[in-house]
Amino acid sequence: MEKATIRALSDIEAYERIPLEKRLKALNTYDVIRLGAAINPDAPAMSFFFAGEDWASPQVTSYRDLMAGITRTANLFNDMGIGKTGVISYLLPNLPQTHFVLWGGEAAGIVNPINYLLEPATIADICRAAGTKVLVAFGDAPGWDIWQKAEAVRQELTGLMAVVRVMGPGDEKNGIYSFEEMLPRYRDDRLDSGRVIDPEDVASMYHTGGTTGTPKLAPHTHFNEAFMAFVTGVTTELNTGETTMCGLPLFHVNGTTVTGSTPFLMGAHVVLLSARGYRDPAVMKNFYKIVERYRAVTFSSVPTILSVLLDTPKGEADLSSLRYVVCGAAPLSVELFKRFEAHSGMRIIEGYGLTEGTCVSSLNPFHGERRVGSIGLRLPYQDMKVFIVDDEGIFVREAGADEIGSVCIKGPNVFKGYLDPAHNKKLWAMPGWLNTGDLGRQDKEGYIWLTGRKKELIIRGGHNIDPASIEEPLYRMKEVKVAAAVGSPDPYAGEVPVAYVELKEGESLTEEEIISYLKKTIGERAAVPRRAFVIPRMPLTPVGKIFKPALRWEATKKVYEDELAALKDLAQGIDVKVGEDKIHGLLVTITIRPAPGVSEETITKKVKDLVGRYVVHYRLTFEK
Numbered sequence: 001m002e003k004a005t006i007r008a009l010s011d012i013e014a015y016e017r018i019p020l021e022k023r024l025k026a027l028n029t030y031d032v033i034r035l036g037a038a039i040n041p042d043a044p045a046m047s048f049f050f051a052g053e054d055w056a057s058p059q060v061t062s063y064r065d066l067m068a069g070i071t072r073t074a075n076l077f078n079d080m081g082i083g084k085t086g087v088i089s090y091l092l093p094n095l096p097q098t099h100f101v102l103w104g105g106e107a108a109g110i111v112n113p114i115n116y117l118l119e120p121a122t123i124a125d126i127c128r129a130a131g132t133k134v135l136v137a138f139g140d141a142p143g144w145d146i147w148q149k150a151e152a153v154r155q156e157l158t159g160l161m162a163v164v165r166v167m168g169p170g171d172e173k174n175g176i177y178s179f180e181e182m183l184p185r186y187r188d189d190r191l192d193s194g195r196v197i198d199p200e201d202v203a204s205m206y207h208t209g210g211t212t213g214t215p216k217l218a219p220h221t222h223f224n225e226a227f228m229a230f231v232t233g234v235t236t237e238l239n240t241g242e243t244t245m246c247g248l249p250l251f252h253v254n255g256t257t258v259t260g261s262t263p264f265l266m267g268a269h270v271v272l273l274s275a276r277g278y279r280d281p282a283v284m285k286n287f288y289k290i291v292e293r294y295r296a297v298t299f300s301s302v303p304t305i306l307s308v309l310l311d312t313p314k315g316e317a318d319l320s321s322l323r324y325v326v327c328g329a330a331p332l333s334v335e336l337f338k339r340f341e342a343h344s345g346m347r348i349i350e351g352y353g354l355t356e357g358t359c360v361s362s363l364n365p366f367h368g369e370r371r372v373g374s375i376g377l378r379l380p381y382q383d384m385k386v387f388i389v390d391d392e393g394i395f396v397r398e399a400g401a402d403e404i405g406s407v408c409i410k411g412p413n414v415f416k417g418y419l420d421p422a423h424n425k426k427l428w429a430m431p432g433w434l435n436t437g438d439l440g441r442q443d444k445e446g447y448i449w450l451t452g453r454k455k456e457l458i459i460r461g462g463h464n465i466d467p468a469s470i471e472e473p474l475y476r477m478k479e480v481k482v483a484a485a486v487g488s489p490d491p492y493a494g495e496v497p498v499a500y501v502e503l504k505e506g507e508s509l510t511e512e513e514i515i516s517y518l519k520k521t522i523g524e525r526a527a528v529p530r531r532a533f534v535i536p537r538m539p540l541t542p543v544g545k546i547f548k549p550a551l552r553w554e555a556t557k558k559v560y561e562d563e564l565a566a567l568k569d570l571a572q573g574i575d576v577k578v579g580e581d582k583i584h585g586l587l588v589t590i591t592i593r594p595a596p597g598v599s600e601e602t603i604t605k606k607v608k609d610l611v612g613r614y615v616v617h618y619r620l621t622f623e624k
Helices: 009-015 029-039 063-079 096-108 120-130 146-154 179-185 222-235 253-265 281-285 287-294 303-310 334-344 468-475 511-521 548-570 600-611
Strands: 044-048 059-062 087-091 110-113 132-138 162-166 176-178 202-207 217-221 243-246 269-272 296-301 324-327 347-352 383-389 395-398 405-410 428-430 433-442 448-453 458-460 463-465 480-490 494-503 531-534 571-581 585-594 617-622
Touching: 029 063, 029 096, 029 222, 029 253, 044 063, 044 096, 059 063, 063 096, 063 179, 087 096, 087 120, 087 146, 096 110, 096 162, 096 179, 096 202, 096 253, 110 120, 120 132, 120 146, 120 217, 132 146, 146 162, 162 179, 176 179, 202 222, 217 222, 222 253, 243 253, 243 287, 253 269, 253 296, 269 287, 281 287, 287 296, 296 303, 303 324, 303 334, 303 480, 334 347, 334 468, 383 433, 458 480, 458 494, 468 480, 468 494, 468 511, 480 548, 494 511, 494 548, 511 531, 548 571, 548 585, 548 600, 585 600, 600 617
Parallel strands: 044 269, 087 110, 087 132, 110 202, 132 162, 162 176, 243 269, 243 296, 296 324, 324 347, 494 531, 585 617
Antiparallel strands: 044 059, 202 217, 383 395, 383 405, 405 433, 428 433, 433 448, 458 463, 480 494, 571 585
């Protein structure tokens, strides 16, 4: 595989002079891994330890065994009646078997990775939307509740043909099959189906978020995923036989691509950092020892993980093998960038991608100028531009240099639309061009700079406030570990900014100190937060991104609780809950127990007087 040595946009354009079809050797994911395995079948493909404490004693899987496991798994699913349009959903942590199920499932049919941390009702909704025929789940184990969720989910799925249990016994009379018991029954040298995989066949469907309404499922073709493994491989500095570490979950495209199909294509070595990945405290505690033990060259991360590692002592660990870390999923604070590089001595390569674009769309060049705070240059054979769009998301014109607009992408990585067509409204700026929903600007040299998301912008009385203008100064405070700014309801301005911070261990700050500091450091008066809250732990998504909806819900809840305190003796109890609503987007549910002798009508009128000025919808119920 010829690497693309990229220093500037001109190098990308030069690399593209050879057509993609002449460079791309594999057009489906089965062939992607078969190509990598053929380089050295006896080389280690994966090293795995189930718990972080066992980091020094791994289970090793060779490329020969990886390919055999994938082929056997494909034949197992084929025997269960899975054809090229049959859907296999899985609820699995980071295990070697997860890769067998993922890539073997794609060789047989369509794979639907599901976040096992979701509630059973949401998992069932995803399975129904996907049309799941086979459900694969991790067996019962101390500290894990995946199997209990699988048991609940299977009762809700009428079209389910089988349940496959990984690391647990089967019960074939009840349609439950043990993965480990079944696998040796199948051949490992070819696909029993005789399937010739078309590059345009759907390989996978990833859930992209949202827990109300019809789940958003993003189908990827084999060509999408084969191209992504190739283009990520040629633009990153991992080579055959070198080691990368996987701590992000294998139900997310970053985990399955950057630390999955990409290293497998080039015959590299993947260390699975325990079944829980970065969520395992022992992994984070021993992170630098693990780097030394496996001579890791790189790992994929998100800003919150770098924050934790920044506070993790290196000790005497030899980190000389570690060349770079790829960081994406959320904008990285300039201050955090500088502090982590100084702490670790390695390079941060900031990038950008989304599930709808299969994984990666841009990276800062390893060999060129890394512009701190930018998401870098587009990858070869992809296109990435900033458009000015109308209220319906339709293209009006290209933005000028450094003009903020909607970041849009096009290329062989871009999916064809969500499984449910109802989700495709305002998705395409023009044919082939996906509107990512992110706001950004492109400088004269082609670097893209994100400026926020339309839905994350805080709109104060019609004035747009970028959360980054608040978060960046907060990260410069030495006491702050993680920071986020969101909009809080306001009866006059619609919403006002508020800040949330998680402090480093042993540090302390008051709200007054934070606000005083921000008044001095934020140049725009309207952007100074109304309140600043110090919280014990920042809410995170399973991938490690800050989960801002939870902060918006908490901010809204506090506003309503403060307003409703004026009910005083009229109520014996007040409960406020805030969450997503498929009609209103955000809904406040207020439950009140009236004081003796106070009518519900009196309470209803008073509540309307207190909170009716806010734009957030509320529902009032009474407790007897």
